[in-house]
Amino acid sequence: MRSSVAVILATFHLLLFSGFCNGGTVGICYGRNADDLPTPDKAVQLIKSQNIKYARIYDSNIQVIKAFANTGIELVIGIPNSDLLPFSQFQSNADTWLRNSVLPYYPATKINFITVGAEVTEAPNNVSAMLVPAMQNVFTALRKAGLHRRIKVSSTHSLGVLSRSFPPSAGAFNSKHAFFLRPMLEFLAENDSPFMVDVYPYYAYADSSSNVSLDYALFESSSEVIDPNTGLLYTNMLDAQIDAINYALMGLNFKTIKIMITETGWPSKGSPNETGATPDNAQTYNTNLIRHIVNDGGTPAKPGVAMDAYVFSLFNENRKPGLDSERNWGVFFPDQTSVYNLDFTGRGVVARPPDANNTTISNGTSWCIAVMGASEADLQHGLDWACGSGNVDCTPIQPKQPCFEPDNLASHASYAFNSYYQQNGASEVACAFGGAGFRTSKNPSYDSCIYATFGANGTTAAAGNATALSSAKPSSSTAASSGSDFGVPTRGVAFFVIASVVALLLYL
Structure with missing residues (x-):
């Protein structure tokens, strides 16, 4: 019994x-291919200020690793392709590197993963054959130190490792990479390490905008793409790309290997022909990505299987070659000011810049939220006025109330602005706030924080009426409620x- x-x-x-x-977790990629970046200490403090708990760097720079010490931030460090030859040839090289670059700083710096090589199939010189021997030597060095179960070894890949990616169920690895892929996958499966992939829906859209809609790439599509082989429905490009890898792994009978997204993002600026590279699109993609990873359970092919993802990147990097977009993937400028607002918890309000589509709303439901880039003084003044002379009930943005998190001025001001706006007929003038407010047709409600609306009968729906308004929440939030x-x-x-x-x- x-x-x-x-x-x-x-x-x-x-x-x-x-x-x-x-839910999965979301981190940030801290690249340093620039000559105008803040010191590592300041960069790490910026990461902490954004409530980011996970970060990836591309090497094992000692000053950077030391800067993460005692922060609680979990770190991915890297061994670049240029070091694959010595690491693959001699075990002593891997032992020495671990002894000098990792052991003195661990566990004060929480190192969880080591990436050996990066996108080797895209490397100009043939380094693929060195990858698995280098990974094995790094693993052996970790085992000698008793850390092989605490620090996982893997390598990052681009979607170029596939020969087919559409429809997702037809996903297959390129046979020309089989000589290193199969032993690498065997290594990952044996040691419970993830398959790491850099995934960019932006490039799928930029390279084939006639076949890939912008909304589909941005997680904003109201329609679905059907996989004809499985009948599975896809509402965004990222899930389709990840499932192509899932099916490629299943095709080789590696069904237990989990996928980690080590890079994804959207550029905020591009060359004249890169029309999709805008701050608004970058903010929309990364906001929806974070909500999708944090709140949703997997992909259509693997529902309920959480993924972790790293947003690329922390800063714009001015030394990267190529088109203008290559230098403009950052969430922050090198002076640490925001390129656009982004909430890494996945719960915050998206304060999108006003444009022709949302400054004038002729019909339908609308909301009023804070303008991205508005000064703190303007936001604070508007918040104080709305909660005072404006007679707004600001209880929901008090501690332990449904709209208190995220605890920042833009989020609290957005809630107060909208409440005043709805109480005063949802008119354009009621959303002025000295230029700090703007109207949007996208519902900013999140989790249990429900933004009021002005009904057709001239009444305001209460902010706490979650049942009445839940159907109007963004698709990512709605999907998260289904278990x-x-x-x-x-x-x-x-x-x-x-x-x-x-x-x-x-x-x-």
Whole structure:
């Protein structure tokens, strides 16, 4: 009896927590190919200020690794392609590197992953054959130090490693890479390491804008792309690209290897023909990406399997060659000011810059939120006025209330601006706030923080009326509320599991 109860309770915990812990984590790529960046200490403080818990660097620079010490930020460090030859030839080289570049700073600096090489199939010189021997030598060095279970070894890849990526179910690795891919995948599977991939829907759109819609690339599409082989529905390009890799892995019978997105993002500026590279599109992509990773459970082919992702990148990097877009992937300028607002928790308001589509709204529902780039003084003045003379109930943005997080001025001002706007007929003048507010047709509600709307009958829907407004929430938030492939809400699944366990206990 006791053993049966123990088994049931263990099963209950497994089912319960697997149902609620679906989200992945989001980090930032800290590239340094520039001559005008702040010192590593200042860069790390900037990362901390954004509540970012994960970061990736591309080498093992000692000053950078030391800057992350005692911050709690979990770090991915890299061994560049130029070092693959010595690392693959002699175990002593890997041992010496670990002894000098990692062990003196670990665990004060929380190093979780080592990437050996980067996108070797794209490298101008043939380094692919050196990859797996180098990975094995780094792993052996870690094992000697007793760290092989705490620090995982992998390598990053571009989508160029595939021969086919559409439809996703036809995803397959390029056979010309088989000589190193299969032993590398065997290494990953044996050591429980992820397959790391750099995924950029921006390039899919830029290279084929006639076939790939901008909304589909930005997670904004209202339509779905159907995989004709599986019938699975895709609402964004990223999921389709990731599932192409999932199917490629399954095709080689590596079904247990998880995928980690080590780079993805969107440029905020480009050359004249790079019309998709804008701050608005960059903010939209990265905001939707973060919400998708944090709130949603996997991809259509692997629902419920969380992914981790790293946004590229922290700063604009002025020494990168190529088109203008190459130097403008940063969330921040080198002077540490924001290129655009981005909330890495996945819960915040998107304050998109005004444009012709949202400054004048002739019909339909609209909201008023803070303008991206508005000064703190203007936001604070507008917030104080709305919560004071404007007679707005600002209780929801107080501590422990549904709209308090994220705890920043732009988010709180957006909530107050919208409440005043709706209370005063949702008129254009009610969203002025000295130029700090603008109207948008996109619902800024998130989680349990529901932004009020002005109804057709001239009434304002209460901010706490989540049921009435939930259908108007962004698609990523709506998807996050579903906890089952069969449309059963997560709470319903939990209740069903609990009821089943109770019934079994009574039976026993």
